[in-house]
Amino acid sequence: MEQKNYDVILDTLPENESRLEVLFRQAGDGFLQVEYGREQRANLQDSFRIQAINDLVLAKNLNGLIETVPGIRTNMFHFDPAALSVRKLIGEIKEVEDSLTSIEDIVVESRLISLPIAWEDSETKKAVAKYVKEVRPGAPNVINGYNLEYMALCNGISVEEIKNKVLGTEWYNSGGGFWPGGGFFWPMDPRCAIVVPKYNPPRTWTPEGAVGIGGPCIFTYTTPTGGGYQLFGRTIPTFQFSQKHPLFKDSPFLYKSADRIRFFEVTEKDILDIFEHVHNKTDYQYEIKEDQILVKDYLNFYNSEEVQKGAKEFQEKQKEATKTAPRL
Structure with a gap:
């Protein structure tokens, strides 16, 4: 036949x-x-x-x-x-x-969610330490017990500049991620488009609320799980299975497709206090603004001479950095 x-x-x-x-x-x-x-x-x-x-x-x-x-x-x-x-x-x-x-006629319904972030918190540091001890001793992406310096090396900039780029743009959710309640968040400003390789091999544990980046995408870990994104901090709950908090009454997930998040810096104590007020006291008020993306306006911003010039300059730094950054 x-x-x-x-x-x-x-x-x-x-x-x-x-x-x-x-x-x-x-x-x-x-x-x-x-x-x-x-x-x-x-x-x-x-x-x-x-x-x-x-x-x-x-x-x-x-x-x-x-x-x-x-x-x-x-x-x-x-x-x-x-x-x-x-x-x-x-x-x-x-x-x-x-x-x-x-495409210029498109108006995307897009909520803007403000999320606090604590850099180099103790819980994500524990996850990195566990990885080095149990999975890959001498992992080249772990420098001084964490991943931020490796992220800086991969992009040809300083740790402080990495933080500024995370804080300096809105991060757009293209859709649901590979773990319940997750999302793939991309930088709206190409001048902030940091890129890093993932862990090789992955971690066996990551705490709830950890914030990491793999390739060009940021991910906020919704539950304790394994993971392969480079860790740089921790945010507040974005998933609640019990649905006790009013925000999660209709769905255990915070994110929707086309949401944007903007991070602002807080202390680790602030993060831990908010965890208590979300999961136990259930009285924390999330900062969520109903909003839209006017695609024509965004394209004008994206294609502007200033933005394109800054993006190309950053890409040149990244290109040079990949020649010397440790390989995973």
Whole structure:
């Protein structure tokens, strides 16, 4: 019998002025992955478009569409194939894609969440010490018992400059992360786009609230777990399984897709006090502002001469730093 090749790409839409080529990729009997472009790239304008398309598709209230999982350049559609055929779903998405002719017209609903952060706190330092003792003695990413100096080496700047870049921009959530309640947060300002490799191998333990970075993405650890991001501090709870606190009444997760976070510096004692007021006293008031991203305004900022010049200068420093930073 003649063997036929199986192509996971079921359909495509051609590239145009406002988007890359759209690939409709089979991802299982009840899953369809919609992907922008055939090459990996991390560009927030792709995520802005994905969010807009996602909202328009959900507004159709399609019978059989269970949930969606938007990301930086993909969206996973989970559907019931007995109620909604994959061909009909593709057709509905195509219709919405064709209706969105300009990315500059997009307005993204985006909450702005202010999160306190304590640098080099004792709990994340314990996680690093445990790693060195039990997993990788002499790990090159651990300098003076922590990861901040390694992060600075990888980016060709000082530890203080690393902190300033973390505090100096809003971090945009392209979608749910690999752990319940997590998110992948990207810098809105490219001049703050620090990049570091992940642990090799990963840690076996990370405390709740730890803040780390892997590649260009920041992650706030929602529960005690393993992990591979370079650690630099700790923030407050962003997940509550018990849902005792009023903020978590409707969902145990703090983050939504397209949220932004902005960090501000506090002491470790402040962080521990807030943990008590979230998990036990349940009276802490999170600072969350309902807001929007006007994509046209953001693109004007991103493409401005000042921002692009600063981003390129930083990228040159990073390029040189990779030649001398310890490899993992």
